[in-house]
Amino acid sequence: xxxxxxxxSGVVDLAAVKAAGEAKQKAEEARAQRxxxxxxxxxxxxxxxxxxxxxxxxxxxxxxxxxxxxVVIDFWAEWCEPCKQLGPLLERLAEEYxxxxxxxxxxxxxxxxxxxxxxxxxxxxxxxVIAGQALPLFQGAxxxxxxxxxxxxxxxxxxxxxxxxxxxxxPGAEGEAGEQAAPSAPEPPENxxxxxxxxxxxAGDLGGAVQAYKNVLSDEPGNTEAKLGLAQAELLGRVQGLxxxxxxxxxxxxxxxxxxxxxxxxxxLVGGHVEDAFGRLVExxxxxxxxxxxxxxxxxxxxxxxxxxxxxxxxxxxAALARVLF
Numbered sequence: 203x204x205x206x207x208x209x210x211s212g213v214v215d216l217a218a219v220k221a222a223g224e225a226k227q228k229a230e231e232a233r234a235q236r237x238x239x240x241x242x243x244x245x246x247x248x249x250x251x252x253x254x255x256x257x258x259x260x261x262x263x264x265x266x267x268x269x270x271x272x273v274v275i276d277f278w279a280e281w282c283e284p285c286k287q288l289g290p291l292l293e294r295l296a297e298e299y300x301x302x303x304x305x306x307x308x309x310x311x312x313x314x315x316x317x318x319x320x321x322x323x324x325x326x327x328x329x330x331v332i333a334g335q336a337l338p339l340f341q342g343a344x345x346x347x348x349x350x351x352x353x354x355x356x357x358x359x360x361x362x363x364x365x366x367x368x369x370x371x372x373p374g375a376e377g378e379a380g381e382q383a384a385p386s387a388p389e390p391p392e393n394x395x396x397x398x399x400x401x402x403x404x405a406g407d408l409g410g411a412v413q414a415y416k417n418v419l420s421d422e423p424g425n426t427e428a429k430l431g432l433a434q435a436e437l438l439g440r441v442q443g444l445x446x447x448x449x450x451x452x453x454x455x456x457x458x459x460x461x462x463x464x465x466x467x468x469x470x471l472v473g474g475h476v477e478d479a480f481g482r483l484v485e486x487x488x489x490x491x492x493x494x495x496x497x498x499x500x501x502x503x504x505x506x507x508x509x510x511x512x513x514x515x516x517x518x519x520x521a522a523l524a525r526v527l528f
Contacts, residue, residue, distance in 0.1 A: 251296045255306040257313050264306050268331040272303040272360045274339070274353070277317065277327040279310050284343040285326045291346060292328070295353060302357045303330075332360045339514065352514065359512035362426070393418065396428060403435050408442070411435040433507035441468050453482075460486060460494045464501050471505055479505060480519035488526045499523070 255263050255275075264273050276292050278285035289307070296305040310317040310325055320329055320336065328339045339352050360366040399414030415432035418425055446469055452459065453466035463486045470479035483502040487495055502523060506516045 250304075251301065252293045252305045252307065255308050255313075257315050260316060264331055265334050267304060269333055269366070271301065271366060272356055273331045274303050274305050274356070275320075275329045275331065276305060276307045277310050277320070277322050277325050277329070278307060279325055282325050288326045288328075288343040291349065295346075295349065299353065299357070303353065303360075330356050332356075332366060337513065355512050355514070359510060362512070393422075393425075395421075396425070396431075399428065399431055403431060408435050408439040412439065429507050430510070433504050436504065437468060437472065437508055440465070441472050444469065446473075458489075460490060460498060464498070467501065467505065471508060476509060476515050477519075480515065480522075484519060484522045484526055487523065499527075 253263065264275065267273055274292065274296070276285075276289060278289055292305055296303065308316055310322070320327075324341060326343060327341045330337045330339055337356075339356070340349070344352075395414065395418045399411055399418060402408075402411035402414050412432060412435045415428045415435060418428040419432065422428065444465060449462070449465045449469055452462040456462045463482055467479040467482045467486075470476075470482060480502065483498050483505070486498040487502065490498055502519070506519070509516050
């Protein structure tokens with residue numbers, strides 16, 4: 203039952219640039235509809251911020267809803283004592299955040315297929331789904347302040363990368379319902395040059411996409427979407443035509459060969475082994491000097507752009523890189 207656009211266990215969705223643009227447009231339309239609904243007494247009922255999910259309803263209740271609001275998933279079981287500590291805390295925070303995210307609770311004993319698809323190693327385990335893409339958040343009964351920081355990063359990333367701001371709670375509910383219900387100003391039309399770059403990437407014209415994204419960045423150096431698109435197009439170009447088996451063999455046998463390590467890291471990332479890709483390059487930076495070290499460092503920064511700088515895995519890898527460098 204693995205959804206087409208879902209990134210199980212951290213798999214990178216290399217169509218994320220297109221998805222981000224489409225999600226932003228849909229989110230604006232959904233925001234307008236929700237604002238009108240809120241004016242008429244509609245919106246999300248406070249009691250629907252937390253709900254149970256099973257395998258049969260996963261696509262409807264989680265994937266489809268994640269196009270409009272981040273969905274946090276709490277994997278739990280009745281026999282799990284830490285789950286009994288974490289669950290009520292997450293439920294309270296879902297009410298407090300008042301529609302900025304929804305909380306889906308999955309009983310692992312009753313939903314083994316979902317448990318396995320997400321690659322859960324132990325419970326409690328918390329994931330998020332944004333615009334159909336899965337992201338591991340944390341495992342275990344973490345402190346409340348740490349959980350709040352993760353949720354703040356999640357909701358910020360959902361808005362900045364996909365234009366997803368959540369669903370307002372019905373008027374009269376406690377929390378931030380009034381703020382969430384207020385309509386936001388529409389975004390300006392998409393940059394034609396950026397649209398052309400997206401089209402080239404979708405068509406598989408990687409060279410054209412790279413040049414188009416560079417053109418956008420020459421005029422708008424801070425354009426986050428163009429940076430992400432460029433990093434993805436360049437990554438796809440590098441792995442195109444590689445023999446994965448030979449690349450991994452070379453990397454295992456020639457640990458001092460920086461090009462072998464770079465190719466293996468690219469394949470790791472495309473294959474969804476995000477932590478492996480980051481760890482490989484951090485270790486390469488650690489054991490190299492001079493130009494080789496700088497080459498490995500810059501490649502690692504490029505892969506950070508592909509995943510997104512707010513992603514917790516990127517944050518952790520940045521800290522590891524800093525320890526190696528300083």
